[in-house]
Amino acid sequence: SKFEYVRNFETQSTLLPSTYIVVRLDGRGFHRISTHYNFAKPNDIRALNLSNAAALNVCRELKDVLVAYGESDEYSFILRRETTLFNRRAEKLISTFVSLYTAHYIALWPKFMTDTPLDFKCIPTFDGRAVCYPTLAIVKDYLSWRFVDTHINNLYNTVFWTLVLKGGMTTTEAEKKLSGTFSADKNEILWKDFGINYNDEPEIFKKGSLIFKGKIRHCDVVKGIDEFFEGCT
Amino acid sequence: SKFEYVRNFETQSTLLPSTYIVVRLDGRGFHRISTHYNFAKPNDIRALNLSNAAALNVCRELKDVLVAYGESDEYSFILRRETTLFNRRAEKLISTFVSLYTAHYIALWPKFMTDTPLDFKCIPTFDGRAVCYPTLAIVKDYLSWRFVDTHINNLYNTVFWTLVLKGGMTTTEAEKKLSGTFSADKNEILWKDFGINYNDEPEIFKKGSLIFKGKIRHCDVVKGIDEFFEGCT
């Protein structure tokens, strides 16, 4: 039709060839979502399992994912350097990962969040981005970044919610108590005041979840980093 | 952590200010999806109602949608020229629309596609893109483009599937018969050979679905185009 010229306004951004592409999804407003659906604090094992199941399904469909890593409300998918998925078109990559992940997350919700029906007024959704990493060293650092972040956040959150839920503090008091503390201090609070050994916390909480060759692991990603990129340059 | 520098590799593309932004979603591989779930041919009213319900929910959450239009496996959302939604960041806009639409589509599936359980091996997903239109005239042409496309495709598909399903033709024969024909010819085939008046076909099939001020309509979009952009410049 005479209106077809409007297609010319479409632009495509192609991601630099021969770089590792990372697609990271992050839950939109999961602070509100986790409150609304009464997620356990600081970690809801059902929600984590749900997100892992969704991510596994994504990896099954989109073959060029080398390794994926999830924590909290986010998931990162690292694609092979050589991938030509969607001709490396950014919009297609982002929208497809987001849509696939969201679709499986919603579809699997009833299976994992039993007795917690979805509320259309508060439906979980995810934003997405695609980032290029030019070298193997840097993409390893990307994965390490997310892993270390998991550790830092989880240690903090674990102590914080212990202080609140078991220690009877207000959230403001807990925040104040933790401000300026180091890892060692936090471990000590847990142990001295609550008899909790942080090491005994579930691995999935402390380490996040990594998908490699179709299997989920909760391991020290930084220590094991080389394995996930074996054969990569 | 020392790994945080990897954030610097993120880029953001900001859409040109003061342009109409159109986010168009399109079902990925809906040829396969429609076959797998036995969609009625050429239009499955349940699937169309489902897509409209999902789009309505999207419009309810993201306030800057001026008008939305859907047909087949696609939906376009036209945002106000002045919108600052996500600071006009392309990735955020695309991923959020895709995720919200997908989430509602999947969540509403059981309600609309009764007796057709979702199969994880063949889950509906959508790709997305964002396009800027600099003038009112061109964004009107965008909407007209989709409307005219609906008409052209639907007339073709209606005759095609009538020839196949009622006329006993193979799909190859039907394709051949329709090749080179004009609208008038197609209307005549329908009428002469099958007693079908194309005008009597459901409006939703012929006109697609337009969401304006929270209501769905099936109207002549080209004729009524000015109404949807009243007050716009």
Next chain:
Amino acid sequence: SKFEYVRNFETQSTLLPSTYIVVRLDGRGFHRISTHYNFAKPNDIRALNLSNAAALNVCRELKDVLVAYGESDEYSFILRRETTLFNRRAEKLISTFVSLYTAHYIALWPKFMTDTPLDFKCIPTFDGRAVCYPTLAIVKDYLSWRFVDTHINNLYNTVFWTLVLKGGMTTTEAEKKLSGTFSADKNEILWKDFGINYNDEPEIFKKGSLIFKGKIRHCDVVKGIDEFFEGCT
């Protein structure tokens, strides 16, 4: 050759169709350039004439320039909304305007800057950018922006250098005296202390230079703005 694959790493950014494209060039480090070559302060008429001559030659070669406007060390070229120059490729547009302008500026230097030979250690160069403007009103505001900027800067600079060169102030004293003053104050200083009527300053200093239909003018751009875009939408 087997090395040709490296071409695939090239990207092209196409500027949004049907928008006004403005290419703005600005002298790199002209603070240093103007000192090195002893430009008259605050305005060196030879340098302004040189930049106008270079810009005129640019307009002669690149036909889609609607109007161009120069002041200080910068020049803006406003292209027709419909231009397809270099298929609207940003890199081509930017580099071509910069190269053409630079080439003419350097080639014409001896003609305008008589007795001031070019020094290879301090050669004038320009950076460039391309900006899209979606509406007529906004592109008019762009031009008005540059014009008003000329006025503000020139009034300031005129008083500033009068205080220094005729009033015997140090630059710090002059800066201090002018800090917080309004236009009226500045006019008064000129008039009261130095008997200078700002209105009598050369038009090219006060108004900058505008190229329209191959002719240079020094006029009130804001007042006359409609003329330059007559027939545009």
Next chain:
Amino acid sequence: SKFEYVRNFETQSTLLPSTYIVVRLDGRGFHRISTHYNFAKPNDIRALNLSNAAALNVCRELKDVLVAYGESDEYSFILRRETTLFNRRAEKLISTFVSLYTAHYIALWPKFMTDTPLDFKCIPTFDGRAVCYPTLAIVKDYLSWRFVDTHINNLYNTVFWTLVLKGGMTTTEAEKKLSGTFSADKNEILWKDFGINYNDEPEIFKKGSLIFKGKIRHCDVVKGIDEFFEGCT
């Protein structure tokens, strides 16, 4: 002023960090330029020396150039992987390299092209682009690509113009004679029919010009490639 909002329409594209950036300049319409100024065919040593001198000056001013390579009407500047020149802003990089190179080319013209005054109607200009290369291997291939291209083109052009200028052929005849021939064939034509040993041609014609550590060389770039990137990763 109230017009300042127009600045918000400017966009900046930042080149991916930690990639090699190549800025390639190419003469605009040098077919016409070389005809107009009667460049010697196929290589004009004055023009090549001029382009080398301009490039040397560019390298002197912009410190992050690792290696530069020129041939015919083009010059490539390869920047260090870690460069933060202009914060890696593409427009700034492109426009600055183009402007600097053009400025020196024009300023040096009289020195190299003696008795050939510049004609304002036919002034030499250059377009520019910036390309990112993620790995050392690929950026080496980039340089090799330009070198091999030089060889292929120069061998062809040498035989072609020998056939025309010494063999009395028309350009069409020469083209026809060379169509489908291999390197060996071309060397043989030169040797058998004209007693020319291609090896004896000037190195600058056969090898192009490479700038490394402030010095110009005409060497086998592919063979010596590792030297230019010593210490790079």
